[in-house]
Amino acid sequence: MVNELINLNDKNRIPIVLTIVVIVLIMIIGFTAQQREEMNVMERGIGSFFSPLQKGVTRVIATIENNVVTVINSSEIKEENTALKTENEALEQELVELQLLREELVELRSLQNTLNNIDRTIDLNPITANVIAKNPGNWFEMFTVDAGTQHGVIKDSVVIGSGGLVGRVYETGGNWAKVISIIDNSSSVSFQVLRDGTYQGIVSGSVTHELSGYLFDPDAEIVVGDQLITSGIGLYPRGILIGEVTEVDRTTDLLLKSVVVEPAVNFKRLDKVLIVNPRNVDE
């Protein structure tokens, strides 16, 4: 068999090698289609080589972009705007927390005696990271950040941007990690309505990068403008802002109420993100 391969003339050799490579690659596709525990050494190495290059390019572009904005706006307006934005973000977060606290207090007090295990809140030592690259393909909404295992980022860590939920960590390398956003096709997040925590449901992303979902309760009173937060079921800890409802539909055939959600985070202009470890990491 080996001799035959070698004796083949040059014309036939390349197609045979190509076929073998294609078969091997299809096997690799099969292996990597699911989320893996760890990347292999080669992937880590290649990623670590590319990470600083991508970071450099992104920094330069972001700086140019910021400067252009500054030239167009006067510096005063920008300063004021930044201050207001920061204040707004802080207030928004505070609002979420306060409303949650009020509900939680009642709930938790009654639960505390009956349950030994109290839901953990978010780890208070988040890792800051910069977005350095984006997946250029059309089917997945993924990006790369410049923090990895060296900085303590682990698989399935929760990623938060300015104002709300961004996604989760898919794979980690030494100084880089791939993150899947919540607007990705395969992502789904369980939510609750901020105004009334008993209304819960699931939102998921799509190919067109829209966030849409449905409520478990078809009679739930949900209106346009309602804010949605994570409900704490599943991977994401409770109380992170997801977005605002922009459309409510009652699909009669499905007996479900569906919603279209405008994410709180602007995924086109992601720059800095916070990474917090998943809740049950040391349990």
Place this chain on the structure above:
Amino acid sequence: MQKIILALTIVFSIVIESALFPFISIAGVVPNVTMILVISLALRQNDEKAAVIGFAAGLTKDIVVGRIIGISGITFMLIGYFIGRYNHKIFPDHLTTPIILTMLGTLFHEAIYLLFVFFLGYQIDLFVAVSQVWIIQAIYNFLMVFPVYAAVRQLYHWRVMKKQY
């Protein structure tokens, strides 16, 4: 030397595609610069070298930014091989050649990608895929043929690239 320059070109292409072009995406679509580079290079190589270039570029791109590893490796390798094999029958120096090949390559790459994504169990709306993504992708790729092809042509004017080892 030629190999090092080719490798650096591919690295550069992957970096700008993933770090620079997301800033100037059209409706969320980023041009497939690395594929256009593979096509432009393959027009000046024999089938074996072109297949190796396509394989290396595709697999590296998959590893650096991709979710499923290997799809671009397959498509870029096959694109490189077929162009490398038949480039003596077409006119590699005329600008319409890379344009037509880029359109065909885009169609082939996106179709294979969609096929894998579909059979691996991701929910894809085919109508959206064809109407919104493919058309914008094809237009943006078309626009990017000019700078990439010109850059490759310039690259081959270098004396180091003409030497054969």
